[in-house]
Amino acid sequence: MKKLINDPNAVVQEMIEGMIAAHPDKLKTIPGTTVLVRKDAPVQGKVGLVSGGGSGHEPAHAGYVGKGMLDAAVAGEVFTSPTPDQVFEAIKAVDGGKGVLLIIKNYTGDVLNFEMAAEMAEAEGIKVAKVIVNDDVAVEDSTYTTGRRGIAGTILVHKIAGAMADTGASLEEVEAVAKKVISNVRTMGMALTPCTVPAAGKPGFEHGEKEMEIGMGIHGEPGIEKTEIQPANQVAETLVNKILEDMPLVEKDRVAIMINGLGGTPIMELYIVNKKVAEMMKEKGIDVHETFVGNYMTSLEMAGCSVTLLKLDDQLAELLDAPSDAIAFKKS
Amino acid sequence: MKLTIARAKEWMLTFNQRIQEEKDHLTELDQAIGDGDHGLNMARGFQEVVKKIEPTNYDTLDALFKDVAMTLISKVGGASGPLYGTAFLRLSTALKAESEANREKFVEGLKAALDGIKARGKAHRGDKTMVDVWEPVVDYVQSQSTIHLSQLNELAKEKMEETKDLEAKMGRASYLGKRSIGTIDPGAASSYLLFASLADCFQKGEMD
Numbered sequence: 072m073k074k075l076i077n078d079p080n081a082v083v084q085e086m087i088e089g090m091i092a093a094h095p096d097k098l099k100t101i102p103g104t105t106v107l108v109r110k111d112a113p114v115q116g117k118v119g120l121v122s123g124g125g126s127g128h129e130p131a132h133a134g135y136v137g138k139g140m141l142d143a144a145v146a147g148e149v150f151t152s153p154t155p156d157q158v159f160e161a162i163k164a165v166d167g168g169k170g171v172l173l174i175i176k177n178y179t180g181d182v183l184n185f186e187m188a189a190e191m192a193e194a195e196g197i198k199v200a201k202v203i204v205n206d207d208v209a210v211e212d213s214t215y216t217t218g219r220r221g222i223a224g225t226i227l228v229h230k231i232a233g234a235m236a237d238t239g240a241s242l243e244e245v246e247a248v249a250k251k252v253i254s255n256v257r258t259m260g261m262a263l264t265p266c267t268v269p270a271a272g273k274p275g276f277e278h279g280e281k282e283m284e285i286g287m288g289i290h291g292e293p294g295i296e297k298t299e300i301q302p303a304n305q306v307a308e309t310l311v312n313k314i315l316e317d318m319p320l321v322e323k324d325r326v327a328i329m330i331n332g333l334g335g336t337p338i339m340e341l342y343i344v345n346k347k348v349a350e351m352m353k354e355k356g357i358d359v360h361e362t363f364v365g366n367y368m369t370s371l372e373m374a375g376c377s378v379t380l381l382k383l384d385d386q387l388a389e390l391l392d393a394p395s396d397a398i399a400f401k402k403s
Numbered sequence: 404m405k406l407t408i409a410r411a412k413e414w415m416l417t418f419n420q421r422i423q424e425e426k427d428h429l430t431e432l433d434q435a436i437g438d439g440d441h442g443l444n445m446a447r448g449f450q451e452v453v454k455k456i457e458p459t460n461y462d463t464l465d466a467l468f469k470d471v472a473m474t475l476i477s478k479v480g481g482a483s484g485p486l487y488g489t490a491f492l493r494l495s496t497a498l499k500a501e502s503e504a505n506r507e508k509f510v511e512g513l514k515a516a517l518d519g520i521k522a523r524g525k526a527h528r529g530d531k532t533m534v535d536v537w538e539p540v541v542d543y544v545q546s547q548s549t550i551h552l553s554q555l556n557e558l559a560k561e562k563m564e565e566t567k568d569l570e571a572k573m574g575r576a577s578y579l580g581k582r583s584i585g586t587i588d589p590g591a592a593s594s595y596l597l598f599a600s601l602a603d604c605f606q607k608g609e610m611d
Binding site for chain 2: 183
């Protein structure tokens with residue numbers, strides 16, 4: 072294992088301290104926790120937004136804390152959900168009297184721990200609503216499984232729900248718009264190389280020198296198929312087609328695109344993928360409202376990418392365009 | 404036979420010992436069909452539980468089990484923290500203000516714990532989870548006029564082993580579909596250790 076760390080067991084705490092040191096005017100932490108909160112929290116008269124999950128997906132989620140997006144992010148151990156008491160502290164810190172929305176990625180641990188925190192908050196009289204993001208089309212959506220995983224599409228939920236909360240909307244209204252994003256966003260990913268959890272010290276899986284895996288999860292969960300490595304165009308086509316099978320788009324539909332790097336893929340390659348995705352949209356007569364290219368929801372140093380398509384209506388487009396001051400998602 | 408505070412403490416200490424011994428085995432099961440952290444999480448969590456309850460003097464069972472629950476909830480994370488945490492929290496609530504529990508009261512508490520696990524995890528019997536051990540065990544202690552500890556131990560073990568042939572419907576193993584068949588569910592395995600430890604603590608007779 073070759074990592075720029077001091078102690079594998081201190082990576083989360085040291086990262087948080089480094090983030091606070093870099094952005095003292097925007098972020099603060101709650102002592103004794105791994106929660107990062109907007110400096111000016113709680114914002115009175117605004118619904119508070121809390122997300123979080125295991126660490127190792129940076130800038131998710133602390134990078135999305137800021138005016139126009141999240142009010143707090145709870146960081147668990149690497150790839151392990153945070154505990155309910157931590158989430159509860161975050162909820163208390165951001166409640167400005169209008170209630171708090173929890174944005175949860177669909178993993179059993181995350182859902183259980185956030186639900187327990189919601190019950191603890193409700194017992195204290197804080198109004199809490201929760202939405203569960205499940206944008207990963209690599210996993211079959213079935214009532215017989217835990218269902219689809221939450222991945223990069225989560226960032227667009229943060230952005231749009233955050234903008235809605237900024238308008239002074241009620242908890243029910245913010246929850247409704249978050250659900251609307253969730254029902255219109257789909258993501259499909261692929262991986263070229265594995266990643267190593269610092270405390271584990273060795274990669275979670277192995278790929279052959281010329282192998283890649285379509286549909287791999289952001290914790291290295293098995294994907295749909297392992298294949299010989301393919302050119303970027305072919306990969307882009309596979310990812311987009313898998314999304315379109317699940318969420319058909321027709322001419323004149325409007326979308327936002329996110330080409331997300333998993334941590335170990337150069338931005339150059341992400342743009343090469345986007346070139347093909349943009350061409351496909353053009354061929355189908357689909358209107359691309361905005362494209363985001365970068366590392367938004369990573370998996371430590373894993374190489375690979377995901378493509379996210381969000382189908383927009385006027386309301387979602389307007390909220391997506393609204394300003395944001397989050398360190399990893401600035402928009403003016 | 405009654406569940407006293409001393410016996411409840413012994414139960415938790417015995418369980419911790421079994422978890423520490425079986426840590427690698429639990430992790431191996433979880434690496435095969437989950438995310439590989441069950442042994443580590445349980446070992447870390449129950450080490451903290453023991454640290455908390457061993458030096459503390461309790462007047463009531465609910466205070467003891469509440470400390471167990473809150474320690475698990477705040478130290479474990481993942482799925483096992485909230486599930487075991489909820490179980491002990493419900494057990495604590497069922498034994499409110501009791502300094503000892505007779506058999507009927509204790510069985511009521513175990514039933515409440517099972518209901519808590521099912522409500523929290525939304526799993527049913529047959530989904531290849533800890534419920535596949537918990538539910539038959541609770542059914543057994545509810546329905547028998549005399550509880551034979553060796554039977555209780557055997558039943559928990561048998562039910563754990565039966566999860567090997569099940570296809571997972573809940574948790575991360577469910578993504579594997581049929582590929583989850585052939586491995587014992589790690590949560591069922593740790594639940595077996597919990598009931599085996601219970602049987603150990605009562606071994607000097609029948610829990611009548």
